[in-house]
Amino acid sequence: MPPKIDKTKCNKCGICVDHCPEDVFVQAEKKVPTVKYPDECWHCGACFIDCKPGAVHLELPLTMRLIPEPYRDKIPEPIKEY
């Protein structure tokens, strides 16, 4: 579920916490923020756009998958025994 924070890249500046329009993050003092309310993400992108070290990315939940056409994989056809 979105967003995800790469702890190795995060500089703990808190800008994602400060800017998030849906208030999904919480941050303990001088700690890497955590995504406390992932279900309430609007997927607007403010967190990753404004993250200077590029530590945040969005992952879409199953209900929001972008599925390209043409579809990448081959779905096997059933064998008809009649």
Place this chain on the structure above:
Amino acid sequence: MENPLGKTVIDCDLLVIGGGMAGCFAAIRGADLGVKTVLVEKANPLRSGAAATGIDHIWAYFPEIQGPAGCTMDGLVADHTEKMDGMIHQDLLRLIAEQALDRILDLEKMGVKIRYEQSQLPGKYILVRQVQNVVNTLNFDGRDMKLNMGREVRRRGAKVVSRVMVNELVVRDGRVVGAIGVGVRDKKIYLFRSKATILSTARISGGRMFYESGPGAGVAFNLRWPPSETGDGKAMAFRAGAELINLEFSHHRVNFKNFVRGGGLPYNSYSPAGQGINAFGKVIMPPEKGIFEDSYQGIYQAPKHRLIDELMQGRGPIYCDLTTGTEEEIRFSEWSISHEGGGTALLHVMKREGIDFRKDMLEMGPGEIELGNFAAGGLYVDGHCASTIPGLFAAGDEMGGVPLACAPGALVTGWHAAERGVDYLKKNKAEARVTARDPEVQAFEAVCQTFLNRKDGLRWQEAQVALNRLMNYYGLKLKTEKMLQRGLENLDDLTKHAELKAANPHELMRCLEMRNLLLNAELLLRGNLERKETRKIKSMNIHLRMDYPQQDDANWKCSLAQRLENGRIVFAKKPFRTI
């Protein structure tokens, strides 16, 4: 009261509630005019509202471009009015059309890029067609404009109060003299004492009212409009006695299937390459290439949107297809999409998943229900943004009756509401004595405490899903007298049993949002019941009554207003003003 919540009192001349585009421009103008201005926002004005992560389009009248092409200001207003079948307050539309370019130039002064070297047009603008049948919509670098606007509010001297949800207005002697809210992080009660107040909390996000994913989908806020838009302004204005109009209207739109953000499809941000095709590869919406040619400055006849019909007639799935575009066209679209709210997120996810508009199509489908755009529900205001209660003004999508005012509507009416608010507060010197011990403040604190102290209450999400299911069933496609009556009974039952709990101030915000949504749902259903006709704007249904399938212009070519008087809803008809 046990464990009273802390209280903060903030005094100002002009109070602006809601810090989106309209609210920021109201606060900027208020501060400019030298009055003590406070902007209060549930989130942070730097990234809040419908334009949180940008808009790539904004319509206006560009005299040096539209003039030579044969389109006058009157012509533009007439065209927009005609497209709305006359269901629009023309004085406000005219105001927006006249001042939109000035406000866009204000954005430029704040550091937003709006001119492009490659443009052959006067002013170096890139113009496309969006709302009207005229190529008068600026395509621009709007992704970060809320950062510019939010910083400008502070730079001009207005005070910004972030993370406070205002929920009630304070009325004394029939005038609005302040507002009450709660900190969604600090859990404090905030009392604002003001001489004039502007509401700019936007439309109601259709997805918080109607959501068609059904049970089990959870409540992921996969919505086109901000999930935080829960009709807070409309609810508090109604409770204060203001008149609201058009709340019975709604309409469908088309989005990417699954991921609903990222601009209009398959045009707008996806032009010039974007086209709509059906399952058999037939082009059902041809690309709007002509309007991108340098020589093109004419009046454009938009093709009719028939995408849903395509599905109903068995020719789905339907796709947004850019694959036939040139590299230059696709790059242009990618630039445009990256500035349209959520478009950056769309491109971000596409890149991570290896999806590319050059070879891949994305599926379109029925999008969320709109309670703005063509629906335009909100406060009834006069031609100068004044509501029916003295001291209370509305701007942007908080206003009712100006369909497709869009971004220029927000900027212009925010600015204008501030000017009128300042006029008002300079003329009205009557002092109102309001303190943190007054009954309204106590009553609001009690509401908050009820949610916070309810240990065995329900999660707000349960009420959200129940409301969505109720509204989908009774309030959308199957509307009759009996169904709507039954819907109201269901809603009454839901409201009485939605005993929600909040473990912290963030959840308190969600509980208060649900309370506002439930009230707005009642107004929506009651409006639906009262409007005994089916209403279309052109071919688009904005109100479909199965038992009254005909449009009844003789009785209903007007707005239905609802206001609260002595605990009862009072209906009134409001004609659309023409100029």
